[in-house]
Amino acid sequence: MTKQPNILTDSFGRQHTYLRISLTELCNLRCTYCMPAEGIQLSPKSHIMSFDEVYQIAKTFVDHGVTKIRLTGGEPLVRKDIGVVLKKLASLSVELSMTTNAVIVDRYIDVLKECNIKNINVSLDSLVPKKFEKITRRNNYQQVLDNIHLLIQEGFNVKLNAVLIKGFNDNEIIDFINLGKELPINIRFIEFMPFDGNKWDKQKMVSYAEIMELVNATFSESQVQRLQDAPNDTSKNYKIEGYKGSFAIISSVTNPFCDSCNRIRLTANGRIKNCLFSASESDLLTPLRKGKDIKPIIKKAVQAKFKTRGGMDTSEKFEKPELHGKNRSMIAIGG
Numbered sequence: 481m482t483k484q485p486n487i488l489t490d491s492f493g494r495q496h497t498y499l500r501i502s503l504t505e506l507c508n509l510r511c512t513y514c515m516p517a518e519g520i521q522l523s524p525k526s527h528i529m530s531f532d533e534v535y536q537i538a539k540t541f542v543d544h545g546v547t548k549i550r551l552t553g554g555e556p557l558v559r560k561d562i563g564v565v566l567k568k569l570a571s572l573s574v575e576l577s578m579t580t581n582a583v584i585v586d587r588y589i590d591v592l593k594e595c596n597i598k599n600i601n602v603s604l605d606s607l608v609p610k611k612f613e614k615i616t617r618r619n620n621y622q623q624v625l626d627n628i629h630l631l632i633q634e635g636f637n638v639k640l641n642a643v644l645i646k647g648f649n650d651n652e653i654i655d656f657i658n659l660g661k662e663l664p665i666n667i668r669f670i671e672f673m674p675f676d677g678n679k680w681d682k683q684k685m686v687s688y689a690e691i692m693e694l695v696n697a698t699f700s701e702s703q704v705q706r707l708q709d710a711p712n713d714t715s716k717n718y719k720i721e722g723y724k725g726s727f728a729i730i731s732s733v734t735n736p737f738c739d740s741c742n743r744i745r746l747t748a749n750g751r752i753k754n755c756l757f758s759a760s761e762s763d764l765l766t767p768l769r770k771g772k773d774i775k776p777i778i779k780k781a782v783q784a785k786f787k788t789r790g791g792m793d794t795s796e797k798f799e800k801p802e803l804h805g806k807n808r809s810m811i812a813i814g815g
């Protein structure tokens with residue numbers, strides 16, 4: 481049955497059923513592609529949504545058709561009241577999941593299970609400790625690796641996110657895929673995307689086509705199996721015959737998947753962004769605090785969504801820094 485248009489249906493008929501909530505702008509890592517070296521201007525603490533405000537805004541979205549919520553950040557687990565946030569959101573009728581760097585996830589296994597969180601995405605950009613340290617500017621490699629194994633042992637569905645950067649970790653693509661020989665994980669290669677302060681350069685990006693060229697040169701045609709992607713999936717999924725795990729490519733730059741986009745984002749300071757690449761935001765938190773109805777603001781923001789990548793609909797526009805330089809850093813958007 482097709483759903484009726486509502487405040488979460490945009491002018492192209494796309495229904496937004498997936499809300500990604502950033503719970504904090506803070507992080508215990510400093511990934512170079514996400515956080516500028518000089519750090520970011522943090523929102524004052526009083527401008528960050530409380531757990532109850534997160535719940536109230538999330539509930540409004542769920543009441544209007546959101547069926548999936550992913551918690552992200554910054555690093556969602558560094559929020560002091562993360563347990564309370566999780567329990568409040570778990571009371572909504574929604575599939576709850578999380579994206580984390582996994583540095584401290586071992587402390588939260590019980591609460592994650594209690595809240596029925598099954599799907600956890602973990603960022604890991606290198607399997608070489610020194611390179612991990614270089615990209616994250618921290619030395620938590622072993623902790624992260626141990627925690628990935630712990631999550632798998634504890635029965636979570638784990639996806640690994642690796643942002644590929646030419647000359648840095650593109651020589652690890654096959655090593656990452658081979659992790660799936662014994663581990664039931666989905667390795668997702670993400671094309672490096674431009675955000676404020678991350679010194680994006682097309683030359684540094686490893687494209688979908690380049691990844692597949694390497695895969696096809698390494699494995700035989702019969703070994704590489706194309707899997708069926710889930711509806712609204714942003715990734716193209718593959719499996720190597722006989723491997724427990726699989727791999728996928730998220731090609732937001734070379735192959736945008738905007739036509740089937742069902743995502744909307746809420747930043748930690750209570751603003752909605754109708755697209756990861758959109759430079760504009762709509763404040764929900766201030767009106768909520770004043771007791772105003774936030775539904776008309778949500779509707780207007782959804783209606784204003786561009787057809788493709790926040791208006792960056794050609795690769796030429798992508799390459800003009802003035803068009804994407806105005807966006808926030810990823811750390812403050814919530815990937």
Ligand code: SAM
Pocket residue numbers: 507513514552553554555556579580581601602603641642643670671672673674675678810811814815
């Ligand atoms: N701290 C958590 C983590 O690292 O998983 C959650 C937040 S992080 C911003 C969410 C995702 O965004 C991560 O998988 C990260 O790799 C991805 N990301 C950040 N900056 C990116 C960029 N410039 N291009 C592509 N992906 C990026």
Ligand code: SF4
Pocket residue numbers: 507508509510511514515553554555581603810811
């Ligand atoms: Fe932190 Fe995640 Fe950004 Fe790395 S990618 S700095 S772990 S928010």
